[in-house]
Amino acid sequence: MRNSLPESLLRGGARWRAPYAADLEAGARRLHDEAMDPLRSPFQRDRDRIVHSTSFRRLKHKTQVFVRPEGDHFRTRLTHSLEVAQVARSLARPLGLDEDLTEAIALAHDLGHPPFGHGGERALASALGAYDGFDHNIQSLRVVTSLERRYPRFDGLNLCRASLEGLVKHNGPYRAGPAPAVAAELAGELGLELAAQPSLEAQAAAIADDIAYDAHDIDDGLRAGLLTLDDLADVPLTGRLLCAIKAEYPRLDRSRLAAELVRRLITVMIADVLAETVRRLEAVGIATPQDVGAAPSFLVGFSAALEAEEDVLKRFLFARLYRHEEVMARVKVGGEVVQALFERFMTRPELLPAEWQAGLETGDKKRLARRAGDYIAGMTDGYALAEYRRLFDRTPDLG
Template identity: 60%
Template structure:
């Protein structure tokens, strides 16, 4: 078991680190609102995300298995809830704001298309002449524009810190450490919003946002192993030789000889998550100490990610991902419906872009023949679809619809 830093608190204790995001010092919202007497700004953000239409639609969006009807396979919604649980498990002992970490975890996949990355690739290709498609940028577009629940503004009017973390949880977008060379290279939705509300795209994100990002990795690694076992595409015997899983399975076999496979699987997943969480807490504490981080401003100016795996765990986790890609994500069962799903999304885009009146009136009104505006509106409509709704729309518009089951 990883030795945790001395300052890490356990169980129900709470402590706020000096470098944590503090809701009392929030930079506010694009549209000012009175404070809530019962909830912090980050708690209100979390609640608004949970009550959004986009969050509910995650229930019927693909995680790994395209359009799978099995009760126990993960969807975007169950994955998102698991990411949020891991984020809170990391944030509390590190003295970070759990509510902000949770809000970011709950919102990180809102912009995903139907059929997972297959749908995203198809929509990006269809939008090649219209600035492309990026699911992270689409998440921002959803929470700042497409959700229409309040009388005074579009979107959810989330706090600056939540929007910043949503956009930058994978690192700065601009500046010397950014993923883009200039604002012209930013995804369309982020560039459009940045012109209204500066999210400081050249700085690092808060530790809470970095926690949400690595929580996504931990959830993917552990729960995709479980889904792969459930689907029969992976076996416990095979996992004996894999990084991370091999050592844990050996320990389980020593402690519980002859344990039935179902219980072995659950114990494996539980221990995988625990081992990774403890490694991240210890390694992040070391990085914070080495960098002399004493404030949130220090975090943003650090020029590198502070929340992460140790060198050994990072290497093992990367190798685990390689194994998952080879044996699960690229397996014939997972890959078979992918080109069909991509073709279905491409069909929908082509038809709606040519005939936008085929979309519901709320989506087709006031387009005035503007090709770019129509393309972005169609992208918003398709990206918001669940897997089953996309199939239903294809059946409505075309004589033949591929069988993705």
């Protein structure tokens, strides 16, 4: 059967690839050797493994901005990840990048997020401060390299070198100070160059994260009544778009006006990134993946003008939405739940599920702390609350 299939299908239906796109052959190396799939490229296979993972499904019940939102239409970590992947593919295709690799990195970038959003992350980072700390990007690596347990021959998802490198460098290369242990270990085993710039696919996924945050947090903030269109009219970027929409549709109701604002904001940002990225590629003379790694800075990004406007928008959202007293009150309680769970497991490790207790017999505090942290980081908001009720016989008030 294999020999009767067209070569394009054997390579996963490959589209046109720019010469600076990720090197499929070099990037396909895995920690554990596997035979090539006859129907999917290595990067398609990575994307599929991520989508079918337990950790990915859990994102459905993990906080994005609003803790335990009462409505059905607020973003969760899952819907956010899907939206990041859509924006990332919209960048990858016109640039001739590998869309499947871009999508895989985008879908996996939040797998390590704990319950209750950034409040939960801050609580775990504080609790694990004496035990190498906690960072959701590094936790995502731990998820895909060891914590997912679905396959008979290895732990983790055994993703390709290029996918792992994209996760390692989600926030850029490591050029100052030591890399986290899991990143350094991967670098040694797979030959990752931690000081080199990430692939253009990883850069596209990273800025897609920013675009999705900006646009969809506005949508959720308006839906929750914590932001108004009048507020956004005073922000240069959104104000300019609102003026254009109102001029074209003077009688548009506020619901459709908000939706059109979000749509146009995404479109404007994607168009700007594409134009600026092409300009940078030409200015630096990028012709190969190696040129990308050696570049002095990110090549996928906003123009200077839009970057300035986006910075104003981000500061507005931080002050008016992320730091809103209603949001902060629930985030605070969520963080307290995470802190209490960690402290209880550290003093009474026998309360961990049986499968999480293996290897803790030595009394190694660092191992126990990491095990408790991994267990808590994998929880959904609802499961964390259920564990809190089990261990403390009371329910925290999330408002």
